Every structure is written in structure tokens, then in C-alpha cells.
Amino acid sequence: MIASISIVVAVLVAILLVITLRGASSLSLSMLIETPKGGYYLGKGGGIANAIVGSLYLSLGATILAFLLSLPIAFALQKEFTGRHLANVTRLALDILWGTPSIVYGAFGFVLMITLGLHASLLGGIIALTLLMLPIMTRSMEEVIRMIPPELKETSYALGATRIETTFRVVFKQALPGIMTGILLAFGRGIGDAASILFTAGYTDYIPRSLLDPVASLPLAVFFQVATPIPEVQQRAYASALILLVIVLVVSVASRLLGRRFSRNIVR
Amino acid sequence: MLRDVTVDIPDGQITAIIGPSGCGKTTLLKSLNRLIDLYEDVKIEGKILIDGVNIYDPSVDLLTLRKKVGFLSQKPFPLPMSIYDNIAFGPRIHGMNREQLLRQVRELEKQIAPQSPAPELEPPAARKTKDAEMGMLIESYLRLAGLWDEVKDRLHGPASRLSIGQQQRLALARALAVDPEVILADEPTSALDPISAKLIEKQFRLLKKSFSIVVVTHILRQARRIADYVIFLYLGELVEHGPAEQVFASPRDERTKAYISGEIS
Numbered sequence: 313m314i315a316s317i318s319i320v321v322a323v324l325v326a327i328l329l330v331i332t333l334r335g336a337s338s339l340s341l342s343m344l345i346e347t348p349k350g351g352y353y354l355g356k357g358g359g360i361a362n363a364i365v366g367s368l369y370l371s372l373g374a375t376i377l378a379f380l381l382s383l384p385i386a387f388a389l390q391k392e393f394t395g396r397h398l399a400n401v402t403r404l405a406l407d408i409l410w411g412t413p414s415i416v417y418g419a420f421g422f423v424l425m426i427t428l429g430l431h432a433s434l435l436g437g438i439i440a441l442t443l444l445m446l447p448i449m450t451r452s453m454e455e456v457i458r459m460i461p462p463e464l465k466e467t468s469y470a471l472g473a474t475r476i477e478t479t480f481r482v483v484f485k486q487a488l489p490g491i492m493t494g495i496l497l498a499f500g501r502g503i504g505d506a507a508s509i510l511f512t513a514g515y516t517d518y519i520p521r522s523l524l525d526p527v528a529s530l531p532l533a534v535f536f537q538v539a540t541p542i543p544e545v546q547q548r549a550y551a552s553a554l555i556l557l558v559i560v561l562v563v564s565v566a567s568r569l570l571g572r573r574f575s576r577n578i579v580r
Numbered sequence: 581m582l583r584d585v586t587v588d589i590p591d592g593q594i595t596a597i598i599g600p601s602g603c604g605k606t607t608l609l610k611s612l613n614r615l616i617d618l619y620e621d622v623k624i625e626g627k628i629l630i631d632g633v634n635i636y637d638p639s640v641d642l643l644t645l646r647k648k649v650g651f652l653s654q655k656p657f658p659l660p661m662s663i664y665d666n667i668a669f670g671p672r673i674h675g676m677n678r679e680q681l682l683r684q685v686r687e688l689e690k691q692i693a694p695q696s697p698a699p700e701l702e703p704p705a706a707r708k709t710k711d712a713e714m715g716m717l718i719e720s721y722l723r724l725a726g727l728w729d730e731v732k733d734r735l736h737g738p739a740s741r742l743s744i745g746q747q748q749r750l751a752l753a754r755a756l757a758v759d760p761e762v763i764l765a766d767e768p769t770s771a772l773d774p775i776s777a778k779l780i781e782k783q784f785r786l787l788k789k790s791f792s793i794v795v796v797t798h799i800l801r802q803a804r805r806i807a808d809y810v811i812f813l814y815l816g817e818l819v820e821h822g823p824a825e826q827v828f829a830s831p832r833d834e835r836t837k838a839y840i841s842g843e844i845s
Contacts, residue, residue, distance in 0.1 A: 463657050466615055467751070470651035471670045471758055472643045481669070485660040577660040577738040 331557055335550030343551055348517045352528070353536055356544045360552050363533035365519050367556070369434055370529055371503035374441035378502075379495055381442070382450035386491075387483075389454050392475050403454070409447035415507035417444045422511040435523040437513025444508050445498035452497055456490025457483060464579065489575040496567040500560050506531035530556040582607055585626075585818040587811055594784055594793045596807035596824070598800065600845060603813040605796040609764050612794065613649040614642060630762070647674060650755035650791075652765040656747035658739035659754075663731050666739045666750055667718045670758035678710035684759050685716050688724065691790045717757065725753035726783050745776025752783060756791075763787065765795040769802065781806050800840065804828060812836050 342359045349357035389399045421440030430436050460483055468478040484491075506529070514526030515536065530552050537549035582604040589595050597605045610616040611628060614635060627634045635645050647670075659666050671681060718735070722728040727749040731742070739750055748768060755763060765784075769777035784793055784806055797803050803810060803824070810827040812820045812835075820827060820836045831837045838844045 461657065462618075463653055463655065464659070466618065466651075467653065467657045467659065468669075469618065470613060470615055470646055470653075471673065471754065472647040473669075473673050474643065477673050481673070482659055488660075577662065577740060579658050579660055579740045 328557070331550055331554050334547065335552075335554035338544075338547040338551040339554060343548070344555070347519065352515065352517055352533065353540055354542060354545065356542065356548075360528075360530070360533050360548065360555070362517055362519050362528040363530045363552060364555060366434075366513070366516075366527040367503055367530040367559075369520065369527060370437045370441055370509060370513060371499055373434070373438040374445055374502050375495060375499045377438065377442040378445040378449050378498060382446055382453060382494070383491070385450045386453035386457055386494075387479060389450075390457060390479075390483075392479070403451070406447040406451050409443075410451060413507070414444055414505045415510075417508040418511050421508065425512060431524070432512060432514030432526050433524045434513065434520045434527040437509040437527055437529070438523075440508040440512040441502045441505065444505060445502045448501055449494045449498040452494035453487070453491050456494070457487045459490075460486050461579075486578060489571045489578065492570055492574060493567060496563055500563055503563075504531055504556060504560060506535055530559075581816045582611075582813075583816055585813075587818060587821050589792065589794060589811075590809050591792050592788060592790075593808035594788050594795060594806050595809040595811060596803040597794065597796045597811045597813060598798070598803050598839070599813035599819075600839065601798060602815075604816045605798075605813055606766050608811075608813065609766055609794060609796050612762070612764055613646050613651055615646075615651065617642075647758050648760055649762045649764060650758065650760035652748070652751055652755055652763065652768045654767045655771045656744065656751040658742065658747050658750060661739065662736045663722075663739045663742070663750060664718055664735040666754050667721055667757045668714055670754060671714070671717060674758060678713040681710060681713035681717050685713070685720050688720050688790075721753040721757045722750075724756060724783075724787070725749040726779055727753060743776075745772050745779065748772055748776065748780060749783070752780070756787075760791065762792045762794065765793065767796055767798065770798070777802075800842075812839065814839070 340359075344359055344364065345361050346359035347362045348355050348360065352360075352362075385402075388394055389402055391399070394402075417440050421436060421443065424439065425431070425433075425436045464482060464486060465478055468482045473481070509529055510532065513529060513532075515528050515532050516526045517528070518525070520527045533552040534549045534556070537545050537552060540546060585608060597608060599605055607616065611624070612630075612635075616622055616624070624636060626636075628636060630645075630649070633640065659669055661669070671684075676684075719728060719732075722731060727746060730746060731750075739747065742750060748771070752763075752768075769780050772780065781802065784795070787793060788808075795806070807824040810821065810824045811818065812827065812831075812833075814835050820831060820833045827836065828840060831840055835844070
């Protein structure tokens, strides 16, 4: 057991160390607030603000869209609203989607965009990421809602509450920490994904000014910069990776803290 | 599986449903407020009359029925909100306005504690919200459930932090706050420590003045302590029912005798 724990911890520490050591040297204020000079692929000047802002746009947009879709689905899958058979088929479909590689979402999103007459753009990236996040968010929320003790719902029904009142006033509150976790889990997966936005969001040196502009992203910044023949630009890839890592870490720590705050009223 | 249960549950008394595990006590109880409807694969035949109305009649409004018939579960489940909101939940979902809240508080005082009337409020027109009325209602019911003194300083704290005994009394206050006529209790003390259990029994004896109480219990001594009327079920069958003294002192059926003497349990 100790061996397996040390392997897990060692891997995490190794990743953090390598990325930090390699990336920290090129990390500077200008990296954070400037857009690239001389092109993202070959240029040694400027920063990666385009990718930072782009990644936040993409993943925040997709998180909001996916949330608006998954919350109703997660509730609709409960036995008060949907028959067992249909719910199980839906769960199976979501599980398959969860397991689908993100490059497939990218390819599918690309076809979808061509059909709709869109170019690689922020909108296209958001749509592809939403598709990627949807099953993760829905299934994790749904699982939490399903685990709520039936007696708690009975308590609400026994007081004369309707299905809707029970769902929104009791079940939703009880499930809130789990819902938050689902959102952040999907956000973390979305912000780090490169393949689904490779064709759909494109890449650019600029910060997008409309939904139809192409947009840069941190995972693709890493991807392109590591692949250049110029050592200085390769260094910058690690700085990008470090920034991505920090964002993900901050989000997961914040989710822990928020979870604790929201679970104040929760009955265990 | 319950069959051939025909029994009159008396008003204003504590009726205990007793019998060995799995004899259908809880099923019978949950039929009385139709919580049984929530379970899959349940088939219901027959009639249950409350105030002369068959509660399984399709025209019956389920929500009104459940408002009239309060329920206390075996293990208390606080709703995921504050102590205050737990009690306010029922009155809120039933959309009670300030006059109704106030009337309910006054009624309660007349019945339970005529010697200590709640303070007069300034006229409703001077205030915008019904917080004052709701506050009075919450205090009255927490007092009625014997919990007020323990929680009055943390009404807005989470109900989940209460001890399990306090949670059960909170559940009682919450059930009473929708102004029911009948209280159903499913082994309400089985998850509690002896002191909390005793408190609940004490509240029940106090409450039977104003409410009809039906309590399921597998603790024979508890039934002896609190019941006025006893229903004995055995393997889904109604074996015997009658006033408590009679059932305990001179049971007619052999099975009742065996259960009461402890030969079967």
C-alpha cells in the first residue's frame, strides 16, 4: 500500500518539479500579459496572454453551456421523472460519451461546423468543449442526486410538498456540493483538453473580439511550442504548461473550500 | 403484505401498532398518509377513511391529505437547511399568509398553553414581511416539541449539527407546524438514546390532547407506557385491537398472549 501511494505521490511531484523547473525561467510578467511577438510557433518575444484568455473564454463558456444542459438532464434522470428503463439507456449513452476520446469530439465538432458554415472560432471551440463536458457533468451530478437518501425525500413529501418543491427545495440543496464538484470536474477536464479544440477553435496570436474569431488556448500553446526547433520557444511551452497547471490546481483547491462551505447544511 | 385490516383508530388518543418485525406495521402506517404511493410495485385495495373520506379515492388531494396527516420517521432526517427553515418549510410550501400563521399560533396557544400567550404584534400594515408571524410560529412549535430552550440561540444554524435526539424533536416540531390532525410515528424512538426517547414519549402524552397519534413500535414496554389503544398485527394480519388495558391485561387471541408474554418477538 505504501508503495502504491508513493508511486502516485512521486508522479505528481515529478510532474510539478519538471514543469516548474523548466517553465519558471521563462515565466515573467510579460508572458502573462502580452500576446506573442513574431508568431506563436517561432517567435521568442511577447507572452501567451492570448492562450490564457482564450482558454478561460473557451472553458468558462463551455462550462456555462454544459451546466445549463446537464442540470435538467441530471434531475430528469431521477425515478420521480423518468422510467427506470429510459433512464438506464440514457446513463449508458452518457457513459459511452464520457469514454469517447476527445479527438473524436474535435472531429465531430469540425464536421458540425462545416455543416453550419462556421470557421474555426471561439464559438466552435465552445461547442466542442460543451459536448466533451456534458457527459462528465451530467453523470457526476446525477450520481450525487441519486445517492440522496429516499427518506429525506419522504420527509419532504410527508409535509405535503410536491415533486417539484421536493426537487428544488430539498434535493437540490442536499446535492449542491456534488453539483459544484461536477461542474469543476468538467471545467478541469475542459480547460486541459487539446484535441477537441484543435480543429474547432483554431489558434491565433490575438485575443478574440467576437465569438466568430479563432482563439488560442493553453493546451495548444504547449503543443505548438514544444514542437518548435527553437530552444527558447520550447522553454515557453513549459511556462504555458505551468500556467495551465496552476489554473487547474487553483480550481481544485477552490472547489474543496467551496464544497466545505456548501455542505454546512447537508445531512449525512 | 397486509390483508383484512379493519380497525377504527380513535380520535385524541395514542394508538400503538405493535407486532413482530416484518408484520406490516410500517406498511399500515405509511398507508395512512399514502407515503406508500412512493414505493414501486405496491398494490392497494380497500379503503381508509379519515373524517369520513376515503383517502384512496382518486378525487382526494394528496397534498391536503399529507398536510392533515403528519409523519415522523424512524430516523430523523433534517432538511438540508437551518433549524428555522426546517420548521418554516411546511408553512411556506403551503403558502400560508400572515393572518393564517397568526391564527395558527393563537389556536395552538389556546389548546396547549393558555397561561402564556405570545406577545401582541404591531399591526400587520406597519410591516412588509411575515417574518414576525413566522418567528412566533417557529417559537411556538419548538416549545411544543420541547426543543426551544436548546436551540433558541442558533435558529439559523444548520439543523444537521443537532444531536439525533434533538433532530427527532425538530422533526416533530416540523411535522406539527403544518397543523395536522393526525401524527403518524414510525418507531420514533428506536434510533434515540433513552433520555431523548423519554422526552419524545413525554411530548406525545402532552400532544394527544390536540392530535390523534398513531405510533408504530416494537418496544412492548413503550406501548404499555404511552398507548391508549393497541393494534396487534401478526404476519400481515390484524389479530387483535382494543383499549390498551384490555389488550395487555386480558388478550383474547393466543398469538397476542404469546407476543405480550414474550414467547414470540
